Amino acid sequence: MRIALGVTGGVAAYKAAELARRLQQESFEVEVVMTRGAGEFIRPLTFAAITGNKVITGMFGAPEAGPANVESAIEHIAVAQRIDLLLIAPATADILAKLAAGIADDFLTTLYLATKAPVVIAPAMNVNMWEHAATQENLGRLRARGVRVVDPDEGYLACGMTGAGRLAGHESILAAVRATLNPRRDLEDETVLVTAGPTCEDIDPVRFLTNRSSGRMGYALAEAALARGASVVLVSGPTALTPPARAQFVAVRSAEDMSRAVHKHLDPATIVVMAAAVADYRPAMQHPHKVKRGTPHQTLDLEMTPDILTETGRHKKNRIVVGFAAETERLADHARRKLKAKPVDLIVANDVTKRGAGFDVDTNVVSFFARDGAERDLPRLTKREVADQIFDEVLRLKSTFKKAHGRANAGQA
Ligand code: PMT
Numbered sequence: 001m002r003i004a005l006g007v008t009g010g011v012a013a014y015k016a017a018e019l020a021r022r023l024q025q026e027s028f029e030v031e032v033v034m035t036r037g038a039g040e041f042i043r044p045l046t047f048a049a050i051t052g053n054k055v056i057t058g059m060f061g062a063p064e065a066g067p068a069n070v071e072s073a074i075e076h077i078a079v080a081q082r083i084d085l086l087l088i089a090p091a092t093a094d095i096l097a098k099l100a101a102g103i104a105d106d107f108l109t110t111l112y113l114a115t116k117a118p119v120v121i122a123p124a125m126n127v128n129m130w131e132h133a134a135t136q137e138n139l140g141r142l143r144a145r146g147v148r149v150v151d152p153d154e155g156y157l158a159c160g161m162t163g164a165g166r167l168a169g170h171e172s173i174l175a176a177v178r179a180t181l182n183p184r185r186d187l188e189d190e191t192v193l194v195t196a197g198p199t200c201e202d203i204d205p206v207r208f209l210t211n212r213s214s215g216r217m218g219y220a221l222a223e224a225a226l227a228r229g230a231s232v233v234l235v236s237g238p239t240a241l242t243p244p245a246r247a248q249f250v251a252v253r254s255a256e257d258m259s260r261a262v263h264k265h266l267d268p269a270t271i272v273v274m275a276a277a278v279a280d281y282r283p284a285m286q287h288p289h290k291v292k293r294g295t296p297h298q299t300l301d302l303e304m305t306p307d308i309l310t311e312t313g314r315h316k317k318n319r320i321v322v323g324f325a326a327e328t329e330r331l332a333d334h335a336r337r338k339l340k341a342k343p344v345d346l347i348v349a350n351d352v353t354k355r356g357a358g359f360d361v362d363t364n365v366v367s368f369f370a371r372d373g374a375e376r377d378l379p380r381l382t383k384r385e386v387a388d389q390i391f392d393e394v395l396r397l398k399s400t401f402k403k404a405h406g407r408a409n410a411g412q413a
Contacts, residue, residue, distance in 0.1 A: 001181060002029040004079055004115075006088035006108045007047070008095045009037020011158040012124040012167040016089055017042065020050045022170050023087075023177070031056070031079060033108045035095070059107045076107055080114035085181055088112075089150075090124035090167045093135050099147075100138035118180045122150040122173050127163030137240070143223060144242040150176045151362040151382045164362065172382075186395060188229035193269035194221045195262065195308070197237035199255045201282035203300065204291050212359035213277035215239030217324075217383050221273050222247050224387035233269065235261045237276060255279050255305035262308050266315065271394055273322040274309050275348075277359075281305065313343030320394050325349040326358065335369045345371045345397050348390055356380045368393055372400055 003023055007016040016032075023030045032047040033056045044055035056075070088095060088108070095108070099121075104110040112119065121142065129135055130152060143149055150173050153166045196218020201209040219241050222234040232247040235258060243249040250265065252258045255278045266272070281302035291298070309323045323344045325335045328351065335349035347369040352358030357365040357380070364386045368376045370393065378389055 001027075001084040002031065002082055003177070004031050004033055004083045004086045004111060004117075005047075006033045006035070006086060006091075006095075006111070007038040007042070008035045008088065008090060008092045008108070009040055010090045010092045010124050011041065012090035013038045013041035015167050015170075017046050017050060019089055019170055019173060020047055022174060024051060026174065028177075029053075031083070033079070033111060035106055035108050037092070037094075056107050059110065076110045076114050080111055080117070083115060083117045085117050085177060086112065086115055086119045087122070087173070087177060088119070089122035089173055091121040092123075093125050093129045093132070093138075096121070096123060096135060096138045096142065100141040118146070118148070120148045120150065120173070120176050120180050122168050122176075123152055123165075124167035125152075125165050126157060126159045127161050127165045130163075130165040133240070137242075140240070140242040143219075144244050146245070148176055148180050148227075149384075151384075154356070183227055183229075185229040187225055187271075187391060190225070190230045190270045191233070191268045192222075192225040192230045192271045192273065193233045193235065193262065193265055194218050194225070194272075195235045195258060195274045195276035195278075196222070197239040197241075198277050199237045199258055199279045199305075200253050201255065201279045201305070202253075202286050203283045204287035204289065206290050209279060209282065211277045211279070213237070213239075214360040215241050216360070216362065217364060217386070218273075218275035219243065220383035221275055221387040221390065224384060224391060225271075228388075228391060230271075231268075233265045235265065235276070237278075255282060255308070259306040259308045259311065262312060266312065269319055271320045271322070271391075272312055273390065273394075274312070275324050276308075277326060278308060279305050307342075309344065310342050316343055320345045320397055322346045322348060322390060322394060326352050328353050331367060332369075332375075335367065339369045339371065345401075346390075346393060348386075370397060372397065 020030050030051045031053050047055045098109045104113050150168045154164045155166045157165050197215035198211045198213040222232050223244050225232045226246050234247040235250045250261045252261050282305050284301040284303040313321050321344045325338050325347050327334045331349050331351045335347045339347045348366050350357050350366045354365050356363040363380050364383050365380045366378050
């Protein structure tokens with residue numbers, strides 16, 4: 001299989017040489033495409049020596065090779081057609097912005113537009129650039145188009161700062177390449193209903209109660225289910241994320257809206273995963289006008305919202321229902337209690353005070369508590385990896401329940 005490895009201009013560009021070697025070792029034919037910026041960090045000769053292939057450094061052939069000819073001018077189309085995958089590692093903030101906007105001003109960006117092959121990108125940059133709303137918006141747009149993003153690692157960065165932005169390890173990038181080239185289609189017969197994001201409970205026309213959920217966990221679940229062939233309905237509270245293009249997207253605001261949307265779309269669902277951070281309480285009354293400053297003390301009277309997970313579990317039928325548990329202490333005790341109290345098959349518990357877990361980060365640290373008694377702690381993984389693990393567990397539970405059902409029927413006969 002043939003991979004185009006796009007290398008862009010960041011300090012991590014040198015790591016792409018080892019990545020090219022690892023891809024070669026896995027029997028991929030590697031063609032390297034370097035941006036002008038990449039050439040400031042590493043020489044094309046390095047990649048040519050590793051891959052045994054010509055390295056593409058510009059749109060119209062190397063300037064030293066003389067005037068451009070027709071062959072070099074349309075080479076991006078030829079490369080676009082012959083590759084099985086486009087991998088961009090490291091991907092700078094600049095290339096993410098260009099890809100998101102559809103700008104095609106060099107070979108690599110033109111190749112991205114011209115190819116129908118799947119695309120994997122592994123960003124690497126300064127932590128502030130990574131966390132910038134513009135970068136996150138661009139990543140959201142790319143993810144929504146089906147681009148697989150291998151999130152950067154956290155650690156000491158070349159700029160002297162510490163945080164997220166270090167190019168992911170070669171193993172993670174290679175795993176994403178393998179998974180993209182050999183996609184599992186084991187959810188092809190499933191319709192997955194996912195809830196994501198926070199809810200907003202209005203106090204008056206300008207104020208509301210909400211929480212820190214970014215929606216990333218739920219959107220990663222939707223992306224993973226789509227990649228594995230499922231039909232997906234994504235019911236989401238307000239977030240800054242772009243929903244995956246192939247999901248049926250239902251935007252909601254309050255717990256009440258979310259409850260209505262879940263009930264409306266529940267019937268065809270064979271798997272329900274509730275990752276949303278739903279408000280447990282809402283203002284008992286909404287003021288029609290802005291509440292004015294005046295009295296030194298104000299009391300907000302709250303009432304309970306519908307428990308969507310419990311209601312869904314009550315109409316469970318044969319579907320698998322997964323709930324989350326966001327905890328800040330005694331994770332296992334609380335998760336086991338939730339599993340007992342609610343008619344669900346699996347609780348995915350996360351301690352949201354742990355570093356790299358819970359709200360508004362790209363990774364999560366979760367534990368599974370399953371209806372059949374199985375319990376498992378997972379290491380810190382990207383939310384996309386957690387999502388895949390959840391669906392693996394759902395499929396395991398499905399087959400366990402099916403076998404148990406078969407035995408019960410045989411016993412009756
Ligand atoms: O969105 P991110 O920034 O990526 O953050 C991810 C996350 C922390 C939101 C996610 O991993 C998570 O833990 N989601 C569940 C948050 C939550 O509300 O947990 P809980 O323990 O309060 O609720 C338990 C379960 O009941 C959840 O599945 C929740 O969706 C559901 N619930 C809660 C209240 C309610 N009124 N109705 C519900 O259905």
